[in-house]
Amino acid sequence: MTRSEYDDIRAHIDAEADCPGDLLRVARSLLSDLEDARMREATLRAYYLRLLTAARATVAADTAGYPAPLTFLTEELAKRGQLPSTEDEVNRILADARTAAALLAALERNPRATTPAAGGGVRARRCAGTSRSLPR
Numbered sequence: 628m629t630r631s632e633y634d635d636i637r638a639h640i641d642a643e644a645d646c647p648g649d650l651l652r653v654a655r656s657l658l659s660d661l662e663d664a665r666m667r668e669a670t671l672r673a674y675y676l677r678l679l680t681a682a683r684a685t686v687a688a689d690t691a692g693y694p695a696p697l698t699f700l701t702e703e704l705a706k707r708g709q710l711p712s713t714e715d716e717v718n719r720i721l722a723d724a725r726t727a728a729a730l731l732a733a734l735e736r737n738p739r740a741t742t743p744a745a746g747g748g749v750r751a752r753r754c755a756g757t758s759r760s761l762p763r
Contacts, residue, residue, distance in 0.1 A: 678703055 636653055681703035688696035704710050711717045 674707070 639653065681699045684699035685696050688699065711720055
């Protein structure tokens with residue numbers, strides 16, 4: 628859930644504090660959202676671990692002089708449908724990698740530019756409505 632959604636729920640709770648049925652529905656919805664988020668996180672962690680293991684095995688196979696060291700990584704990417712199949716896909720992936728590397732380099736040069744205290748941040752905070760406020 629986004630911060631804005633949490634703020635909406637808080638405003639709803641404040642406005643409807645005398646209706647326990649509504650609060651119960653909100654609580655159930657929150658629990659369901661949290662459970663879904665935990666499942667997505669667990670799935671992403673498993674994918675990351677498999678990809679990291681394949682990458683490490685690829686580097687180890689290359690270091691050991693195996694004839695086809697990319698086999699581990701290629702198989703893992705193929706399982707997820709992530710292998711490029713056209714020249715356009717190859718070019719897009721390489722462009723994305725260059726862009727990601729440039730963004731990471733910029734972040735490493737100026738890490739404070741992305742902290743909320745520095746006035747930056749990955750996502751700008753926004754507040755709408757009279758009953759919503761953001762903690763300072």
